[in-house]
Amino acid sequence: MTAEMLGESFSWFIPGLIFIVFFHGHIKKVRVFEVFVEGAQEGFLMAVKLIPYLIGIYVAVGIFRESGAVGILVKILSPILKVIKAPSDALFLSIVRSLSGPAALSMTMEIFDMHGPDSFIGRLASTMLGSSDTTFYVIAVYFGSVGIRKTRYAIPIGILADFTSFVASVYIVRKVFL
């Protein structure tokens, strides 16, 4: 399947979904506009309540990212890099990825510009970007939105998953493309 075909089928997905929902609603005699507004109102309040949590997590992550702390973390963790034979840029990206989506995206673009998307590190960066998520953002926002204060084991599990995705990406890309 080519990327264009894929993109093509994707551009149909959301419109198709919205069509089905309203079509089905109309058949079932749902008062679609009023019900839509009702749901949107709930969404609105939810999103507004979220703003202070977003500010908190953005500021903390922003300070951490700009301070060069990630570089220090990479240095501390560098013995692991030797064991799994990974470039330090990849670990850097992996840490940034769990902190901020846009930052990880722009870092990947930098890697593409420097080494090309089809280089080893380019493919590795792609795989890592696709297989992990912005853990701290998701945890802060999801728990914050319902006022959960004790997150129990959610954060360690999130970090474990990020680390697994890093190690697995390095291993798989090495196996498949080298």
Place this chain on the structure above:
Amino acid sequence: MNYVFSFFILGGILAAAVNGRIDVITTAAMTSAGSAVERAITLIGIVSLWLGIARVAEKSGLIDTLSWVIAPFFRWLFPSIPKGNPALGSILMNLSANMLGFGNAATPFGLKAMQELQKINKDPDTASEAMCTFLAINTSSVTLVPATLIALRASAGSKNPSEVMGAVILATTCSTLVAIIGDLVMRTINRKGKSK
């Protein structure tokens, strides 16, 4: 979360001092606060839109039909959610949006799912087991079609932008499996700790 928050802020300021770039902290803090609000404004529109659509699908019974189809699988992952609970539908929508790489559509359903899970949570201060499982799956990212990524590779001039899809699916399966197993282990340990 409090430890993580302190770690980022204190660690960041100390690291900046060590690296001799203490001047970036002020700018970073201010800019981040600003971009958080910008992000929130966009989010208000998207969340309202999707929850509006979701409410229509809920009222017409579409979500019930969908949840019924995947119910057996979810019963195994989320044994603490009662049958027919609206949380299941939201979790389903969130995971499907994530799998297809629509991050923006995933967040509203994720928030809705958390709200439904909070309604059946016995201790509103503390994350429930179902919430932890849901977050474990979410933070490990279940991507089948990384749409943004393929577009990015194509724009950077890759000869075969979608060649990494296989690797992404394999890697994300690994991390999701580890997250689910880890969550299961922690759940069991926590239960034992409580019964003592």
